[in-house]
Amino acid sequence: MPYDTTGKVTLDHIYTQPDPRAYFTTLRGLDYCVPQLAEPHFADLISHLHASLGRTVRVLDMGCSYGINATLLNGGATMAELYHWYGDPDAHAMDHDALLDRDRKRFADHRKRARIVGLDSSQPALDYAYTAGILDDAVCADLETNELTELQRAQLSGTDLVISTGCIGYVGAQTVTQLATIDEDRMPWMAHFVLRMVPFEPIEKNLSALGYEVERVDSLFRQRRFVSDEEQAQVMDTLHAQGIDPHGLEDTGWLYAQLHLCRPPSSVDSTAATDNVAGQHLRQG
Template identity: 40%
Template sequence: MLDEPTFDEINDAKANMDHIYDQADPRAYVRELGSVGYAIPTAAKPILQQLIPELRTKPDDTVRVLDLGCSYGINAALLKHDLTIDDLYDHWGLPELNRATTAEIIAQDKDFFAGLEPVENIEVIGLDVAENAVAFAEQAGLLDLGLTLDLESSPLPEAAREDLAPVDLVTSTGCVGYVTEKSFKELLPALTEGHGPWFANFVLRMFPFDAIADTLDEAGFVTEKLDETTFVQRAFASAQERESVLEQLIDQGIDPTGKETEGYLLAEFYLSRPREDAARKPLGRLLTAQDPDTTIIDHRGAKPFAQ
């Protein structure tokens, strides 16, 4: 049996982009991630849009979403509005914003997002360790509430429990690897006070999901994986990152042939639900048919590193 690496060891294989995650506004974020075709929020959106109606008792019910690793409110923007991440790249990448202050960008965004027609009756709570990013997303009107917490090293504050109790859907699109079962253990008592939410996690293939699934299982949740479907997160940032990730996958017994070897970091989808919900409608019936295997989306001209 292969030794399972730690998440820290796996993260070492990836390019370090920590410098873009907690700035006062998203300009550096969209410049750097746009250059490598970061696409997972757009790839995840159709899946999440199929889950949201299932969580409504009545058609006009508000669905409350907790977005883990919310950053600057990207998933909130896409779920609330008819937007893709490419639209946000264009919006925050306008040349005239190069000399704008963060206050000017926030003022513009409050008007911009408030003027868009909402496509989903949802509220989004964002949780992230990045204080500046969360503050931006709140002030710009993307998050209904932002929580700056590090649940890997600190307990959930008592004051947050009331905010989390009504949550219907917990989402993540790439934070597993930084977030482990420790954060889920901290969240579960608050999230299950009222009813059992659903957990929709998009997880890079090189990060084992077993410990999180086991934690959720102990709390009465069943985890299903969407088989034979992978989602493009982004292109590799360098040849070195490509080789390091391929080596990490192979060391774990995961075959990257025809997948990561094509030049992209790929994620898989896991849905965890209360046992009775999973029994009522298995994942295969819940989602409309997905194209098997990976659809490579080369966003904004990002070029994968060839073999």
């Protein structure tokens, strides 16, 4: 089984299937839960930005895969429902078109909190999420090695909030900096849930140079269970090498993430929104 440089297992194959069944079947067995824990914090930021801007908030989900955050924010779903929705025998007996049609009907009738665009390097995942109506638009790009095209920049222009739940590490400062500077006259808020063994400093350095204020909220979130003892041992070695104590956290069998709130220099009502999100985090994390 392949591992990345932090010692974490690489599960690339579940992100490139024509539909989300393998994704949810695999991650259900690992109790993957960070999108559910992140949802109230994203929703709170969206609510504050909506009140400040007086219009629909435009969200970019970085590393969105099959649009999981969008299903929670706009589709009225929970992770427990999605695990059952894609994992039950009826779902596995369906062909691709039948599954897609079922999803279109499921996600068509909910009032959307925000306009959510997905960014990912997996074209199959994006195609499914967009065709099913989960995402409002989709951009397939690897911004670690490529610059945004003019068309992609136009699709992402006007973004108010960039969110992510675990893709930092696969992508880094090159991607985040490009997303921060899509528009010349404004920069988006950002809220990233980052695994503890993945250094955020290069991203923070670039954002700070652009005038962002970056806050690391103290409480931590469970991401998923370790795949194996080997993965746990390798991740703990990485944490120890970085001077991070895994006691009571990763040594209990779970990967943990931390929330990084990034306020742009011209943010509206930044203190109130950040304090509110941080308060929720401390109660729920």
